[in-house]
Amino acid sequence: MIVLGIILGIAFAACFAFMVTLIIVCNSNDMGDSKGSFAEFSEASLHIISQKDGVNSEQWDK
Amino acid sequence: MEIKCPGCGAALVFDAQTGKMQCKYCGSFFTMADIEDQFQKVEQDGVQEPETPIADEPNTVQCNIYACTSCGAELAVNGVESSTFCAYCGQPTIVFSRVSQTLKPEVIIPFRIQKQEAVAAIRKRFNQGFFIPKEVKAFEVDRVHGIYIPHWLFDSYYYDKQLIRGTVGSGKYSRTMYFMREADCRLHNVPLDASMNLDDESSQRLEPYDMRDLRKFEIGYLSGYYSDRYDVSNKDLHELAAKRAMELFDSQMLESCSARSKEIIANKPRISLLKETYALLPAWFMTFRYKDKPYTMLVNGQTGKVVGAVPCDSAKVKLMASLIFLLTSLVSVPLGIYFCLGTSATEKSFFEMLIGIIFAMISMYYAGLKKLEKLQKSETLTASQGMNRYAHERQGEGGDFR
Numbered sequence: 467m468i469v470l471g472i473i474l475g476i477a478f479a480a481c482f483a484f485m486v487t488l489i490i491v492c493n494s495n496d497m498g499d500s501k502g503s504f505a506e507f508s509e510a511s512l513h514i515i516s517q518k519d520g521v522n523s524e525q526w527d528k
Numbered sequence: 529m530e531i532k533c534p535g536c537g538a539a540l541v542f543d544a545q546t547g548k549m550q551c552k553y554c555g556s557f558f559t560m561a562d563i564e565d566q567f568q569k570v571e572q573d574g575v576q577e578p579e580t581p582i583a584d585e586p587n588t589v590q591c592n593i594y595a596c597t598s599c600g601a602e603l604a605v606n607g608v609e610s611s612t613f614c615a616y617c618g619q620p621t622i623v624f625s626r627v628s629q630t631l632k633p634e635v636i637i638p639f640r641i642q643k644q645e646a647v648a649a650i651r652k653r654f655n656q657g658f659f660i661p662k663e664v665k666a667f668e669v670d671r672v673h674g675i676y677i678p679h680w681l682f683d684s685y686y687y688d689k690q691l692i693r694g695t696v697g698s699g700k701y702s703r704t705m706y707f708m709r710e711a712d713c714r715l716h717n718v719p720l721d722a723s724m725n726l727d728d729e730s731s732q733r734l735e736p737y738d739m740r741d742l743r744k745f746e747i748g749y750l751s752g753y754y755s756d757r758y759d760v761s762n763k764d765l766h767e768l769a770a771k772r773a774m775e776l777f778d779s780q781m782l783e784s785c786s787a788r789s790k791e792i793i794a795n796k797p798r799i800s801l802l803k804e805t806y807a808l809l810p811a812w813f814m815t816f817r818y819k820d821k822p823y824t825m826l827v828n829g830q831t832g833k834v835v836g837a838v839p840c841d842s843a844k845v846k847l848m849a850s851l852i853f854l855l856t857s858l859v860s861v862p863l864g865i866y867f868c869l870g871t872s873a874t875e876k877s878f879f880e881m882l883i884g885i886i887f888a889m890i891s892m893y894y895a896g897l898k899k900l901e902k903l904q905k906s907e908t909l910t911a912s913q914g915m916n917r918y919a920h921e922r923q924g925e926g927g928d929f930r
Contacts, residue, residue: 467868467869468865468868470868471861471865471867471868471869472864473864474860474864474868474882474885475857475861475863475864475865476860476861476864477889478856478860478864478885478888479853479854479856479857479861480853481888481890481892482852482853482856482892483849483850483852483856484849484896485892485893485895485899487845487848487849487896488896488900488903489895489896489899490658490848491659491840491848491899491903494656494658494659494660495657495659495837495838495840495903495907496837496902496906496907497653497825497834497836497837498733498834498835498836499733500733500735501732501733501735502718502719502735502736502737503736503776503779504713504715504776504777504779504780506735507716507717507718508713508714508715508776509716510713510714511780512713512777512780513711513712513713514710514711515711516708517707517708517709517710517784518707518708519707519708519785519786520705520707521691521706521707522706
């Protein structure tokens with residue numbers, strides 16, 4: 467069980483280090499990673515005509 | 529044709545800071561109205577017609593020959609050029625007949641960022657990058673070109689009724705929920721680049737442009753910069769315009785649902801393209817070399833936004849990864865041992881937690897892979913020969929001209 471614990475700990479640390487390092491590298495070396503958003507191309511926000519939460523497929527068909 | 533200073537006869541160039549035409553020789557400034565008057569006068573005198581294009585021959589590129597009005601030299605212009613510097617005397621020569629022969633741009637956003645400011649913005653951004661190699665930070669500028677990129681600006685109306693699936697709650701209380709949304713919107717001036725040689729991804733990353741700064745096209749704005757003529761028609765971009773409108777619309781629709789892992793599972797979209805405007809938008813292309821490979825960084829000529837990706841300092845990356853790994857291990861290994869010893873292997877909760885930990889690890893690994901993929905894609909675009917060639921050809925020095 468101790469060996470399993472060590473393996474789990476090391477694997478977790480490796481995955482975490484891989485993800486965090488790449489996030490930091492991306493922020494450092496990849497510049498201007500964004501495109502124009504909805505707000506920049508629309509004078510008004512989205513005009514919601516109708517909305518319903520928690521619907522099922524039968525309600526959708528209607 | 530070249531726009532000359534009414535005072536001393538030297539060539540005028542557009543000054544991004546003042547928004548006027550400047551004579552570098554006598555220091556005079558002229559408004560666009562003054563230039564338009566001068567241009568009309570010259571047009572009445574007669575514009576020099578371009579010569580007949582050279583005949584097609586093997587291993588040659590067909591291009592038009594223009595005479596430089598300043599030094600009299602013959603100037604070869606690429607088939608997609610509408611203005612260029614004279615390769616011989618370096619004067620900003622605007623080949624207006626080229627623009628008028630095709631479709632004249634309706635609107636333009638003039639350059640607001642000057643060459644030095646563009647290079648300074650790149651240097652500043654590079655200096656902020658911890659993983660950028662020192663050699664890259666101390667780059668020597670190979671070429672800097674201010675290029676007006678042709679765009680089609682689309683106005684559209686978009687309507688959709690969507691069924692969205694998402695997950696709400698957490699842990700044992702997590703459940704799938706469906707949302708119905710019906711909405712519409714009007715999108716204005718969504719830009720799509722109309723140049724076949726420039727990658728769409730690169731041009732879209734130059735956004736946003738402040739469209740309030742759009743001006744009626746005046747030939748004087750081109751003076752001192754390179755410009756490209758559209759080689760993708762508005763009709764060819766209809767599909768892409770609809771796709772872009774859909775992306776913008778869908779992102780807003782998904783945002784309106786309070787859930788995670790959201791996905792549109794059914795919809796009934798309707799789009800109408802209302803208007804298309806031919807526009808020129810400004811960008812700086814800066815090329816530098818690293819390990820004998822050219823990299824082209826882009827800078828939005830209006831806002832100064834820097835776009836591109838550069839290679840990493842691998843030693844620093846390895847050091848950072850090792851450091852994070854060691855620090856995390858100091859916590860995760862004892863926790864792992866404690867977890868395994870403290871819970872009986874036969875307990876149901878042990879397997880549930882084990883699966884949870886493995887799932888978390890896979891998620892982290894996947895997130896890292898996605899970032900790596902994105903970085904590699906950006907770097908490929910920056911180092912692409914196509915991008916370098918795009919900037920290079922518009923200077924009139926590319927292989928096509930020799």
